[in-house]
Amino acid sequence: MGLVLLVLAAPLLQVLLVNRAPWGGPDLVTLAVVWLALVRGPVWGCVAGLAAGLAADVTPPADGTVGRTALVLAAVGLLTGLLSGLLSGLPPGRAGRWPAGGRAGGAWREGRRAGGVWPAGGPPGPGWRALLLSGAGAALGTLLQAGAAVALGDEPWASVAAWLPPTLAWTVAIGAPVGALLLRRRPAGPEPRPVARRV
Incomplete structure (x- = not known):
């Protein structure tokens, strides 16, 4: 519930607090969407991105x-x-x-995922995985927004080149550890769902 409220409040917080800072700051809207997607999954992330993005627009x-x-x-x-x-x-x-301990039931075999994604040393631990996912999502969001602004002619490349490096650095520096913390604090396993009874 807290992340949903953050997604709804992020555009306002971005304009009132972060955009007025003289040293720049993170993209709070992107961070809120990435954190919700990591915790709740792709459908929640997509819907939150659409809602927060329209609010930011x-x-x-x-x-x-x-x-x-x-x-x-x-x-x-x-x-x-x-x-x-x-x-x-x-x-x-x-x-x-994420399952307990970062391993899914039969998907891991001898330290490698069944699809062979990881090198022979095996996958990184759940903490590193969460840190990488959070940082990659935050970087992807910031870079895609900059690319879309230039591609649609909303901002010239010189303007984007001025704000992109500090915003990218702030967003990844804050997004990666907080996202990793959110994933580590979340209980493993599926969420309980109410049982529908037929009458």
Whole structure:
């Protein structure tokens, strides 16, 4: 529930707090979407990216193409959630729910995933995996937003080149450890679902 509220409040917090800082700051909207996608999976990430992106697109000072951020963040949420499930060895329907100890039932064989993703040394531990996923999702979101701004003509490349390095550094530096912490604190296994009874 807390991450959903953060996704809804992130565009406002971005405009009121982060954008006014003289040293730059992280992209809070991207971070909120990535964190929710890591914790809840690709569907939640995609929906959160669409909602937060639309809110960010219309939050003053809205000066770009409406829907640009929504499209980018929906794709980032979907990809981050899918990648989280893929690297944890879970089937796509259970992506985002990491099993206890970072290993899925029969998916791991002799220190390697069944698909052969990892080198002979075996997969990194759950902490490193979470850190890499969070950082990669945060970097992907920031870079795709910059690319979309240039591609759609909303900002010239010189302007993007000025704000991209500090924003990317802040976003990855904050996003990776917090995302890893969120994944490590989450209980393993599927979430309990209410049982529907037929009458």
